[in-house]
Amino acid sequence: MPGLFDAAALQRRKAFAPLADRMRPASFDELVGQEDLVGLGKPLRVLVEQDKVPSMILWGPPGSGKTTLAKIIAKMTNCEFVEMSAVTSCIQEVRLVIKDAETRLGYHGKRTILFIDEIHRFNKAQQDAFLPHVEQGTITLIGATTENPSFEVNSALLSRCKVFILNKIREDGIREILRRAQGTLKVSIPADVMDELVVSADGDARTALNALELAVNASPKGQDGTVSLTLEQLRSALQRSHLLYDKKGEEHYNIISALHKSLRGSDENAGLYWLARMLEAGEDPLYVTRRLVRFASEDVGLADPQALVQAVAAYQACHFIGMPECNVILSQAVVYLARAPKSNALYVAYGQAAEDVRRLPNAPVPLHIRNAPTKLMKGLGYGKGYKYNPDFEGPVEQNYLPDELKGKKYLE
Numbered sequence: 470m471p472g473l474f475d476a477a478a479l480q481r482r483k484a485f486a487p488l489a490d491r492m493r494p495a496s497f498d499e500l501v502g503q504e505d506l507v508g509l510g511k512p513l514r515v516l517v518e519q520d521k522v523p524s525m526i527l528w529g530p531p532g533s534g535k536t537t538l539a540k541i542i543a544k545m546t547n548c549e550f551v552e553m554s555a556v557t558s559c560i561q562e563v564r565l566v567i568k569d570a571e572t573r574l575g576y577h578g579k580r581t582i583l584f585i586d587e588i589h590r591f592n593k594a595q596q597d598a599f600l601p602h603v604e605q606g607t608i609t610l611i612g613a614t615t616e617n618p619s620f621e622v623n624s625a626l627l628s629r630c631k632v633f634i635l636n637k638i639r640e641d642g643i644r645e646i647l648r649r650a651q652g653t654l655k656v657s658i659p660a661d662v663m664d665e666l667v668v669s670a671d672g673d674a675r676t677a678l679n680a681l682e683l684a685v686n687a688s689p690k691g692q693d694g695t696v697s698l699t700l701e702q703l704r705s706a707l708q709r710s711h712l713l714y715d716k717k718g719e720e721h722y723n724i725i726s727a728l729h730k731s732l733r734g735s736d737e738n739a740g741l742y743w744l745a746r747m748l749e750a751g752e753d754p755l756y757v758t759r760r761l762v763r764f765a766s767e768d769v770g771l772a773d774p775q776a777l778v779q780a781v782a783a784y785q786a787c788h789f790i791g792m793p794e795c796n797v798i799l800s801q802a803v804v805y806l807a808r809a810p811k812s813n814a815l816y817v818a819y820g821q822a823a824e825d826v827r828r829l830p831n832a833p834v835p836l837h838i839r840n841a842p843t844k845l846m847k848g849l850g851y852g853k854g855y856k857y858n859p860d861f862e863g864p865v866e867q868n869y870l871p872d873e874l875k876g877k878k879y880l881e
Contacts, residue, residue, distance in 0.1 A: 488682040489675045492650055493537050500541065501645050502638030502674070503534055513633055520546050522582065524603045524610040526618045526627065529635025532673030535613035538635070539584040548582045548609065549573055555590035560598055570608045581608050588612030589621035596623040603629050637672030646674050647681060654685045657697040665703060721752075725760055728803075733768050737807035744803050745796075754795050758784040761802050772812035779805045818879035825874060832871035 494500045497507045497514055507514045516522055522542055527535040536552075543550030551566050563583075570581035585591070602608050603626070610630065612618075618627055638646075644667055651658060658666070658681075670677035680703075688702045724746055731739035747757060762780040769776035783802035787795040841852035856865045868875050 487679060488650060488654065489678040492646070492653065492678055494534075494541065495544065497541060497545075500534055500537060502642035502672075503538065503635055506633060506635065507538070517542050517545050522546055522548070522609055524608075524630045526588070526612045526614060526622060526630045526632045527635060528614055528616075528618050528632055530637050530672060531615055532670070532675035532677070533635040533638060534674065535635055536584070536586060539582075539611045539613065542611065543582050543584070546580075546582070548580045550582050550584065552584045552586070554586045555588055555595075556586075558585075560595050563595070563598060567602050567608060570602070574607060580606075582611060583608045584611045584613070586613045587615070589614045589616040589618070593623050596626050600625055600629070638674055639672070640667050643667045643670050643672065643674065643677050647677055650678055650681055654682065655695045656681070656685050657695060659698070662698050662700055662703055665700060725757075728757075729760065729764060729768075732764055732803065732807045733811065735807050735811070737804045740803045740807045741800060744799055748792065748796055748799070754787045754792055754799060755784065757799060758787050758802070761799075761806060764806055767816045768811055768813055769806060769809045770812045770815040772810040776806055776809045814880060821879050825877070829871065829873055832873050835868060835870075835872065837867075838869060 497517075500507060505511065507517075527538060529535055539552075540550070549570075551570075553562065553566065566581075566583060570583070573579050573581055588596070599608075599610055600623075603610050612622065612630070614621060618632055622630075644663065647658065647663065647666060650656075666677060666680060669680060684698055684703045685696050687705070688696045688698060690696050724743055728740060728743035728747070731743055744757065748754065758780065762777070762784060765776040765780040779802055783798050786798045790798075836850045837852065837854040839846070839851040841847045847853075856867050858865050870877055
């Protein structure tokens with residue numbers, strides 16, 4: 470009785486599956502938070518309903534519904550659905566899946582949707598393996614990624630896929646998801662607990678549901694089996710930061726960019742906020758100070774030469790004492806740099822000098838400022854006519870640039 474056995478095994482898996490998996494929507498109408506993408510009449514929904522699904526990249530933050538959306542698409546189309554993760558799968562497994570897809574299409578006329586979770590974890594060579602099969606229609610590829618596909622997905626593969634952007638789920642959407650879960654878990658969620666859960670989730674439905682399930686399982690039940698959740702129980706169960714900050718991902722670069730631009734705009738309050746976002750989420754303080762050292766010359770420079778001194782001192786101090794004590798040192802450096810006058814003259818000047826080097830990579834050093842350690846070199850005119858500045862009072866008229874750049878000024 471394999472059918473009964475499979476059904477029983479499925480029920481057992483569901484019983485032990487995390488709440489986020491048990492609550493996974495089964496249709497577009499049940500999917501919360503991506504109405505702009507799959508609402509009535511929206512392009513992706515129309516393509517799926519017409520069974521004309523293109524290869525695509527689903528780009529969005531964690532818990533926004535990428536895997537759920539892929540499974541809904543598979544359910545609504547006449548396709549075989551194969552799910553893989555770039556974290557645990559190798560290219561040999563991908564080749565086997567593609568071989569099966571070729572057989573399925575050739576003998577049964579049935580298409581295959583290959584869903585690759587975290588596709589950005591595949592390297593360029595691994596991503597290249599999909600190209601001919603996507604182009605020939607052997608598979609319809611759905612890749613999911615939390616990283617910007619412009620940087621993390623092979624450009625050749627990207628050009629053959631449509632990119633759909635999933636947004637972070639809004640607070641009202643997270644509340645709706647949690648309300649649906651209340652009946653499943655037999656839990657009463659007071660308003661203050663609901664507010665904290667919603668904020669902690671930060672638009673991540675999986676985080677919200679897992680946090681709720683963990684808190685409920687760790688809390689005592691009433692006589693009727695219902696849990697009345699309190700803030701203390703929730704916080705005790707979580708015991709971790711919910712700050713969104715991937716030290717290797719796009720958000721890392723977004724936040725350091727926000728800090729840099731806030732300082733450039735002389736907004737010390739915004740600078741302190743973005744600094745706290747990084748430090749409280751576990752960023753290496755030495756990474757932050759390295760960026761401040763760069764900023765001190767790039768954006769302040771000669772307008773206040775003490776800015777570089779402050780930034781380097783902050784780096785040394787952070788190296789000596791580390792977190793959390795160095796947070797106030799970094800705060801001092803951030804506020805100093807925000808308040809300092811700004812000048813990018815050095816940054817621009819060096820860029821112009823570098824451009825001249827690229828244009829004239831081998832411009833000869835003028836003879837009079839060449840080194841002349843031997844008689845032969847002196848006989849060839851090396852160093853001849855050089856004016857030793859300490860021997861003169863006041864400025865010395867002397868050219869120090871290659872003849873092709875004589876009189877060139879990078880700084881006024």
